[in-house]
Amino acid sequence: MATVEDQPANSSLPQYPELIMAAIEELNEKGGSTKSDISRQIEAAHGGELPGSHATLLTHYLDKMKQSGQLVLVKNNYMKPDPNAPPRRGRGRPPKPKAPLPPGYVPPPPRPRGRPPKPRDPFAPVVSPMKKASAGGGSGRKRGRPPKSSTPAAAPPPASGPPRGRGRPPKVNPAVAAPVGA
Structure with a gap:
């Protein structure tokens, strides 16, 4: 696939x-020239010599020149930068x-990155991780939530009657009294 830079140039x-730059100088508009004005000026000067991808090339080079600072875009008009203007700052706070x-x-x-290690006492006895839990300060149990046991500790007694279904039970309507006078 050919890129914009790979286009063959006419001699x-x-x-x-x-x-x-020549088109902008010839147009010499005070507020700058639009992309369509620049395109028309180039077509008028070099009509038959332009490649078929003239619009794409023009857009690419206008963006490239704007990024490099050769052109300034103000209200969709391209113009040469003022030589007396201070250089543009980048985004953010200056260093x-x-x-x-x-x-x-x-x-x-x-x-180095990260938190510095705690200072170690060179004369303290070396304690293995297994002995730490049972030594002095620990309760002897492992840390965290204990695992579930496979047998339930206290199962509720079996209920008499039919087993309960899933979900909310249906609403029970109260009995309606017999009409009076019948």
Whole structure:
């Protein structure tokens, strides 16, 4: 699949960035030129020499020139940047200026990631993990919830009558009294 950069260039046709800059200079509009104005100007100057993918190439190079700072897009109009304008800042807060380091200063190595380990007493006796649970402070039981036993501890006595079905039982309507006078 051919990309935009792989397009064969005609020997007499200048590169697209040069065509775009020439079209903007010729149009010389105060508020900048739209993409369609630039396209019409290029077609008028180099009509028969343009490739079939002129619209795609124009869009690609306009975006590329906008990203590199060669063109400025203001209200869908492309124009040359003002040479006296300050450079555009990137997104976010600018970094703080760093104080210069004295000559001969070597910075310490960076700290390792994560929480530092607790200090160990070199004279304390080594205790295995199995003895920790039963030694001194533990209750002798394992941590966490005990596993379910396979036999129920206290099963309820079997109910007399038919077994209960699943879900909510049906609503029982009260008995209606016989009509008076019948």
